[in-house]
Amino acid sequence: MNKYYLDYLDQLEAEAIHIMREVAGQFQKPALLFSGGKDSITLVRLAEKAFRPGKFPFPLVHIDTGHNFPEAIEYRDRLAERLGEKLIVRNVEDTIKKQNLSEPTGRYASRNGLQTYTLLETIEEFGFDACIGGARRDEEKARAKERIFSVRDEFGQWDPKRQRPELWNIYNGHINLGENVRAFPISNWTELDVWNYIKREQIELPNIYFTHERECLVRDGKLMAWSNFIHKDPEEELVTRKVRFRTVGDMTCTAAVESVAYDIDSVIAEILDSKISERGATRIDDKLSETAMEDRKKGGYF
Amino acid sequence: MDILRFITAGSVDDGKSTLIGRLLYDTKQIYIDQLEAIESSGRVNEDGEVDLSLLTDGLKAEREQGITIDVAYKYFNTGRRKFIIADAPGHIQYTRNMVTGASNSNLAIILVDARKGVQEQTRRHSIISSLLGIPRLVICINKMDLVGFDQNVYNQIVEDYKQFAQKLRVKEITFIPVSALKGDNIVSQSTEMDWYNGPSLLDHLEQVPVSSDFNLENARYPVQYVIRPHTHEHHDYRGYAGKVISGIYRKGDEICVLPSGAKSTIKSLELGGEALEEAFAPMSVVMQLETDIDISRGDVIVKTDEDLEVSKEFEALVCWMNNKPLKPGAKLILRHNSTESRAVVRKIQYKVDINTLDNNEDVDQVELNDICRVFIKTATPLLLDRYDKNRANGGFILIDETSYSTVGAGMVASISHESELNYMI
Known part of the structure; x- marks a missing residue:
């Protein structure tokens, strides 16, 4: 084999590092949005590769709905400690009070939509001009058309018609005052690529990504982790199952999948075998309508 | 395992969405929930099979306006390779999208409807691919099922295309007769076309060399x-x-x-x-x-x-991507890799007819989706390479100084070094 051959994971890594450094080079006040999920954990590893032995040129920012898995929060705090990097946490709870927002009610009540308010408030508070996020184009059809540098107006809105053409590896980060950019270094990675990278880099993950017994609420054929944050209809049933999470978002909108995968290799085997897409298996928020993601992105979501 | 990035060009009528849908479906990248979403939309083809073209269906904003706004990226992998598809809309007004998708591609799939043969659109897509330096083209002669899998039809199209392709600057052109709808020669070999001994489309995509596309000669x-x-x-x-x-x-x-x-x-x-x-x-x-x-x-x-030199003056091919026309004297921001400079378009030399590759010298302004050759001067000296010699260091973008939109994509065509210029600055 050619000596100058770069494996696909190395190519994806090189591209992501390049994008992160462009963000650091082109913006005054960037931030890395950290959720505690595997994609943002991957971003942190890429940032280490991009900037060590220096400090990150951005803080980690977590928008906490207050309904997160305790395991993910614990992991987040431990990671920030180990990295010695600044972690900023802002709570949806506080935004609800400050802006006098209404808590969503009903069967599908989730603060997922309210996260956008807190995110925009946090961007304003710190004057962030670029936010690095872990969104991937393979996740959803609205994301398939997203740029790597995605310009948002002061309301955070995504306007597919205003998107800038993005050619070669050249990214245009010029913005007007009040606008900001969302930057997506792992745009070209798939779910499987992320897992293979986590395996190769031996990255530790929150344990809810692996099999464990959990009390779940059965809803629309999906298993929701049972917690006080979820509204239970009388006819809905609670069961205890061996599950894991394929995506880790808010407890109110992330479903578990039945699984006995106890380590990264068995998770990868399971994904290869899976017949349902990542977001399809686990996201209640996308199922609410056919264009749920497109609508949320236009409203300032990632 | 390495990565092949390719672009698919063609309109809905050529069966482009069906082809991509077929590649994803037959390589098992389509999940049940995605198929369900299509089935629940109630659209099936005449055989009662799921309409695979819906797998690449776009945004609500696009459906409402009946247009395709943008390049969509799709992913699949086999045991041998990861594939990144840039799916670009094919109509003439979307030259800018095709140029965007082509900029990072190692290969272009160009679809030809077997019933219609080589069309203006076929030529346009091939010319853009060639201008953007895509080294390899695959000409998929599609809908072979509708011409009775006739070898003569295929041969005639190959002949016609070869005639035209003499103008192109690409490393390799491969022809494959396919039926995206029926799956012939997409993932597995067709049983309907014994006369064709070449690889299926996927076989070809898995084998085509890519690592040699990186320039390892000129260190930048x-x-x-x-x-x-x-x-x-x-x-x-x-x-x-x-x-x-x-x-x-x-x-x-x-x-x-x-x-x-x-x-x-x-x-x-x-x-x-x-x-x-x-x-x-x-x-x-x-x-x-x-x-x-x-x-x-x-x-x-x-x-x-x-022994390299920087320069401030050069000629380039520019694809104009803005509604406001480009005029001589325009001042713009030029971004080249991690450098930026103010730049002025001193002269527009000619417009390239992207249907024939002829030059049109009678031009005083450049409209959206036009490709033209211009003379550019920058405020800061840049280290440039000719695009055809080093794709990674020969491309640049032009940014509007007030709106900050990306308004042009440029490819360096010839460079004037200061040591060669004998006039006073």
């Missing part, structure tokens, strides 16, 4: 960011973070920093704290030098053995 390292930890442990550390966009660098190589011309030697190359003996395209690394010289973002580190 644009500095993106300077790492200065200022810690006790790394008190004097000064690392230049960047990406080897072309060529190879080794520890101990003599280097030159442009535009300053300062020289030094590579002390170390590293990635993630691990020392490397050498770094090659397209790796992102950190470089340390033996001596302390003033280097900042936008500088380019090259090797002294190439």
Whole structure:
């Protein structure tokens, strides 16, 4: 084999590092949005590769709905400690009070939509001009058309018609005052690529990504982790199952999948075998309508 | 496993969406929930099968307006390769989208309807692919089922295309007769066309060389960011973070920093704290030098053995991507890798007819989706390569100074070095 051959994971890594450094080079006040999920954990590893032995040129920012898995929060705090990097946490709870927002009610009540308010408030508070996020184009059809540098107006809105053409590896980060950019270094990675990278880099993950017994609420054929944050209809049933999470978002909108995968290799085997897409298996928020993601992105979501 | 990035060009009528849908479906990248979403929309083809073209269906905003706004990216992999598809809409007004999708592609799939043969659109897509330096084209002659899998029809189209393709500058052109709808020659060999002995489309995509597309001759390292930890442990550390966009660098190589011309030697190359003996395209690394010289973002580190010069004047092919026309004298921001400069378009030399590749010299302004050859002067000297010699260092974008939109994509065609110019500045 050619000596100058770069494996696909190395190519994806090189591209992501390049994008992160462009963000650091082109913006005054960037931030890395950290959720505690595997994609943002991957971003942190890429940032280490991009900037060590220096400090990150951005803080980690977590928008906490207050309904997160305790395991993910614990992991987040431990990671920030180990990295010695600044972690900023802002709570949806506080935004609800400050802006006098209404808590969503009903069967599908989730603060997922309210996260956008807190995110925009946090961007304003710190004057962030670029936010690095872990969104991937393979996740959803609205994301398939997203740029790597995605310009948002002061309301955070995504306007597919205003998107800038993005050619070669050249990214245009010029913005007007009040606008900001969302930057997506792992745009070209798939779910499987992320897992293979986590395996190769031996990255530790929150344990809810692996099999464990959990009390779940059965809803629309999906298993929701049972917690006080979820509204239970009388006819809905609670069961205890061996599950894991394929995506880790808010407890109110992330479903578990039945699984006995106890380590990264068995998770990868399971994904290869899976017949349902990542977001399809686990996201209640996308199922609410056919264009749920497109609508949320236009409203300032990632 | 490596990565093949390819673009698919063609309109809905050519069966492009069906082809992509078929590739994804037959390689098992389509999940049940995605199929359910299509089935629940109630659209099936005449055989009662799921309409695979819906797998690439777009946004609500696009459906409402009946248009395709943008390039969509799709992914699949086989045991041998990861594939990134840039799915670009094919109509003439979307030249800008096709140019965008083509900029990063190693290969273009161009669809020809077997019933219609080589069309204006076929020529346009081929010419854009060639201008953007895509080394390999695959001409998929689709809907063979509708011409009774007739070898003569196929042969005639291949002949016609070859005739036209003499104008193109591509490394390799491959012809494959397919039926995206029925799956013939997409993933597996067709049983209907015994006369065709070549590979199926997927076989071809899995085998076509890609690593040779990286230029390993001309070492170019644009500095993106300077790492200065200022810690006790790394008190004097000064690392230049960047990406080897072309060529190879080794520890101990003599280097030159442009535009300053300062020289030094590579002390170390590293990635993630691990020392490397050498770094090659397209790796992102950190470089340390033996001596302390003033280097900042936008500088380019090259090797002294190439004896390179920066320049402020050059000619380029520009694809114009803005509604407001480009006129001679336009002042813009030019971004080339990690460098930016103010630039002026001094002269528009000619417009390229993207249907015939002829030059039209009678031109005073350039409209959206036009491709033209222009003369550009920049305020800051740049290290440029001709696009056809080094794709990674020959492309640039033009940015509007007030709206900050990306309004043009440029490819360097010829460079005037200062040492060759004999007029007074």
